[in-house]
Amino acid sequence: MPHIDKIIYLDGDTIVFEDLTDLINLDMKEYYILGFLDNLFWALEMYKIRDAMVLNTGVLLMDLKALRDFNATEKFREFMNKYNNSVVQEDQTIINVVLQKYINKLPPKYGIWGFDNKQLALEHNKIQRPKFKYNNEIYKKAFDHPAIVHFTGSKPFNNKNAPYYLDWWNYAKKTKFYEKIYKYSLN
Secondary structure (H helix, E strand, O other): OOOOOEEEEEOOOEEEOOOOHHHHOOOOOOOOEEEEEOOOHHHHHOOOOOOOOOEEEEEEEEEHHHHHHHOHHHHHHHHHHHHOOOOOOHHHHHHHHHOHHHEEEOOOOEEEEOOOOHHHHHHHHHOOOOOOOOOHHHHHHHHHOOOEEEOOOOOOOOOOOOOOHHHHHHHHHOOOOHHHHHHHOOO
């Protein structure tokens, strides 16, 4: 997309509850990608990266111009060629390793995971490396009023107890794929 300089990427297992104008207008400073913190530190340690930030790649704000200027596609390709059979969590590991110096976290309301309860959310924040953790009060607020929820665990299309279950199905009903989704779900 050579004509686009900045983009929001969302996995298919997300729900957007707010206008995302503030998200797209975030100042990315010297960073190429912003995302929600993940805890898969071991995936980076395989490549001798320790004490680093790890992003989940399900919700990203991406500076495409900076990525093009950095020649990221070629650097991703080189990484895949070198480590092809050892890469876990494919795109996530590649982005976190290759762009380690150029990634940073989004405010938590943009991509908070579909945790079953606030305590689980706080546990996720607690295990983050101290210098990268979210502020607990901001994190609690994000859990109570998310702009984007990313279903990394329980999926509402196959678990009636998943958080935001009804919201997800209300959005699904608005699509032309609703019948197919319902047919293949566990409802």
